[in-house]
Amino acid sequence: MKQILYFILSIIFIILLLDTSSAQQKVERWGRFEVLLKHTAPGNGFSDVNLSATFTGKDTSVVVSGFYDGGNVFKIRFMPQQIGTWNYTTSCNIPELDDKKGSFECIKTTGNNHGIVRVSETYNFKYADGMRYYPFGTTIYAWTHMAQGLQELTLKSLKNASFNKVRMCVLPKNYGLVLEEPELYPFEIKEVVKDEKGKEKKVWDFTRFNPAFFRHLEKRIDDLSQLGIESDLIIFHPYDNGRWGFDGMTNEVNIRYIKYLTARMASFRNIWWSMANEWDLVKQKTHDDWDLLTKTVVASDPYRHLCSIHGSTANYYEYWKPEFTHVSIQDEAPVLNPGAAAILRNVYYKPIIYDEVGYEGNLTSRWGRYSPEEMTYAVWMGVIAGTYVTHGESFMFKNEKDTIFWAKGGEF
Amino acid sequence: MKQILYFILSIIFIILLLDTSSAQQKVERWGRFEVLLKHTAPGNGFSDVNLSATFTGKDTSVVVSGFYDGGNVFKIRFMPQQIGTWNYTTSCNIPELDDKKGSFECIKTTGNNHGIVRVSETYNFKYADGMRYYPFGTTIYAWTHMAQGLQELTLKSLKNASFNKVRMCVLPKNYGLVLEEPELYPFEIKEVVKDEKGKEKKVWDFTRFNPAFFRHLEKRIDDLSQLGIESDLIIFHPYDNGRWGFDGMTNEVNIRYIKYLTARMASFRNIWWSMANEWDLVKQKTHDDWDLLTKTVVASDPYRHLCSIHGSTANYYEYWKPEFTHVSIQDEAPVLNPGAAAILRNVYYKPIIYDEVGYEGNLTSRWGRYSPEEMTYAVWMGVIAGTYVTHGESFMFKNEKDTIFWAKGGEF
Known part of the structure; x- marks a missing residue:
């Protein structure tokens, strides 16, 4: 018993x-x-x-x-x-x-979780589990601000491609060829007023974020993570020009925005912080502002994700500053001929990513008309020098369904 | 009356x-x-x-x-x-x-006295009187340590050439093809001992300089001044290898040497301070040593002459440090093709001088066998990019009277 x-x-x-x-x-x-x-x-x-x-x-x-x-x-x-x-x-x-x-x-990890990407051996990258990571990125600057169907198509395209990094903006983009109004905004709307021309203009409550905006962004970053793609997340950019005013917020708001963004998303392993796309074109911010905002990101990120800043063509920031884990440059000069891309390794002693060397496409603009062969040549010039080159696609076909992958995503 | x-x-x-x-x-x-x-x-x-x-x-x-x-x-x-x-x-x-x-x-000034050369408009140079100065230099690293007759011949050659800058070492050079024993030494000889192989070795009194050595150097710098040539004066270099021991002096001696040199010679308007030729090959000095010694030069120079540091091929120093007025680099990569030389302007925001891109000559060494056309091409690649390229000549002919201009001077 x-x-x-x-x-x-x-x-x-x-x-x-x-x-x-x-x-x-x-x-x-x-x-x-x-x-x-x-x-x-x-x-x-x-x-x-x-x-x-x-x-x-x-x-x-x-x-x-x-x-x-x-x-x-x-x-x-x-x-x-x-x-x-x-x-x-x-x-x-x-x-x-x-x-x-x-x-x-x-x-223990499962599936394609190899951990956060970190700098390895001065010039290169590894996942935290020790697996090498060779960045082969493309750009979809405004993809999360497009219609939902297009976003799904973009993910499908990325699934069938081999890119393992995308450069993408947190904030919506107002630029020639990218004029779509986003569905969601990062701040609460305080009121809608009409300007002198009778055009509606939203007035933001910069003390209240819109959680739905950030939840959507998070979902997309998780979608990318599922595909094994790192999100090189652009925190500020100049492509606003008064339409929403997110490029001209005060530093008090900028810092609050950074702290909210990092509190929400620093725990996403596939995020890199890109302080800006074309920092020097954001006319409302001084050089000191960029230093301050960069320090704020680094101080607010307990995991020390990769962090850099990107300028307009040949506008280099002081990448030797300790906040920057790697060099993220827009410049085609280093990849036009053999031998030049490695020079910047010798200058900075950090990984070099040529994050904009022009786009493979058929636009009339100087930056958007590389042939596929020219784009491949540029990438190769970087790779043989021990550096990394980001791809970009700017084909615009007459088919009305086509979007330019460069900023909107869609089909390659 | x-x-x-x-x-x-x-x-x-x-x-x-x-x-x-x-x-x-x-x-x-x-x-x-x-x-x-x-x-x-x-x-x-x-x-x-x-x-x-x-x-x-x-x-x-x-x-x-x-x-x-x-x-x-x-x-x-x-x-x-x-x-x-x-x-x-x-x-x-x-x-x-x-x-x-x-x-x-x-x-007021007379003759070819246009004053000290200073940085102008970020990337360029001007004499203090406002006249532009475009550096077109050559190298005669050890010329002041050669026989007097050869030194006179060098001056005659320079008078008939158009170079307006020469890179030259304060201390004697012990290197393949340059093995001459100098007539004068910078320090007093304390005693002469024999090493284990019975070879004579001078023991220096590092607390006592040899004024005759410095007076001779000063005369040569004044000779160059007469010809309108700037002296890019190399304070340390690695080409000693225990023969005299001037590459391995303690920092106490290095600092005393810098202070003596600057006290004697900072008043020479045509001097530039080059902290080193091939700094990274001076194995006895750490990176911190170079920082310390550079700060010592700048602090000891009441006129703030141009100041830089030169490394071995593609070994870049942190030229963004405020002590360096310009960038003095050994690297041929930036001048091999069009478009690359300007990259470093965008990085450093200082004048760029490619102070060693190889030599026009007939040596078998990689660095000493450019054809005149190749040398001219390299200089042109720099000039069209808004940078400056230093010439160097390393022809060695069978005639026993010939010396290699590169280090010894003589005839071009």
Whole structure:
């Protein structure tokens, strides 16, 4: 009788054990763990709540910022880089969100998860799991601001291509050939006014983000991750020209935007920070502004994702500054002939990516009319020099369904 | 009678006036004024006497270091950059050399004196008088260490050529094809010992300079000045390899050497400081050493002569550091094809001088066998890109009288 009792107790004990361990959430190494806290936001949930959490693993602690996701939901996201148990404790100026504790189990990677990409051996890249990463990128600057169907087509095209990096903008693009109005905006609309010409103009509440905008962007970055594609995410760009005003926000807003973006998305392993596309063409920002904003990104990113800044043709930033992990340049001169691309390796002692050398296409513009052979030649000139060259496609055919992949995506 | 008296007094007065004004020494703008003080040196005149002078002109004061020139003679040299009267007062830890006063008159330039060469419009150069200076240099690394007759021949050759800059080493050179023992050494010989192989080896007194060595160098730099040639003076180099040990001196000695060199020669308007030829091949010096020594040169030079550092092929220093007025590079890659030379302008925002792209010559070495056409092509590739390329000649003919101009000078 006693033996039967022991047996039953053992069974119960085992069931309990299995139960608690299955209750313990499991997250892949370089995957994403999310803490979700519900609380009726007092005032402005974006600006009035300072939420963070300390995650403690076997031998490291990491402090990450939380963010308000709208609808009285606060989130804290974390990318574990070590296998094992991680415990967390929240810290918040709102007592109900403070000192919340929990834990999760970080487990081995599966599938195409090779971890975050980092600089390796001065000039090259490796995934965190040690696998080499050779960037062969293309550009789809405004793809997440196009119609949903086009976005799906872009993903299908990328799935059938071999690119493993895309340059893409967080903010919508207003530029010749790319004039589509986006469905979502990063900020709440305060009001819609009419300018002197009677044209509608949105006035933003720069203290309130639009979580739907960022959730959509996150979904697309996860879609790319599924395809094994790194997202070289462009934080600022000059292609606005007063249409939305996102190129001319004050630094107070710029910094708030960076902190919100990094709190939401630094835990996405396939993100690189590109401070700007054509930084020097953003006329509202000074050189000191770029230094400040770059330092803000680096300080707000607990994982130290790859970070660089891209200028207009032959406008080089001071890539020797420690914030920049690699050199992201627009310049065709180094890839026009053999022997030149390597020069910049010797200057900077960092990986060199020629992130814009012109586009394979049939536009009349100087930048958009390489033949496929010329584009391949340019890429080859970089590769044989131990550097990397980003592809770009700017074919525009008469078919009305065609879009220019360069900025909109679609079909190659 | 009274009128005659007045007349005689006037004559005397005029004579006195003329006399005092002729007693007032006259020095051309960007010329050299020298204070000579005699005093029996107590102990070691090089290290035990701290002599300087403050020169005060119309609206500036400049403090310059003095130096011991041997034979109980102390000197202070000064290059005035403003026309007008300059007064000076010495300062010294030896009372007999302290608080000596005097003055001189700085007058307009004559002849080919256009002043010190400075950076102009970011990428270019001008003499201080506003005349453009386009550097077209050649190299005669060890010419001042060759036999006197050869040095005279070199000057004759330069007079008939059109080069306006030469790269030349302060210290003697021990290198394949350049093995001549110099007549003069920069330091006093303490003793001559024999090494294990019975070979004589000089032991230097690194606390005592050899003024004759420096006087000779100064004469040669003045000779070049007469020809309108800038002296790109190489302070350190790796071509010693234990023969004299000048590449492996301690930093205490290196700094003393820099201070002595600059005290003697910063007042020579046609000097540029080249911290090194092939800095990275000087195995005894760390990168931090080069930073320290460069800062020492800049701090010891009251006129801020042009200053750079030269590495072995494609070994670039951090030319963005403020000590470097321009970029002095050994690299042929930028001048092999059109379009590449300008890249470095965009990187550094300083004048770019490709100070070694290979040599026009008939040596078997890779670096010494350009045809004249190839050399001209390389120079042209630099010039059309808004940069500057230094020539070099390494023809070696069977005639025993021939020397390789590259390092020894002689005839082109």
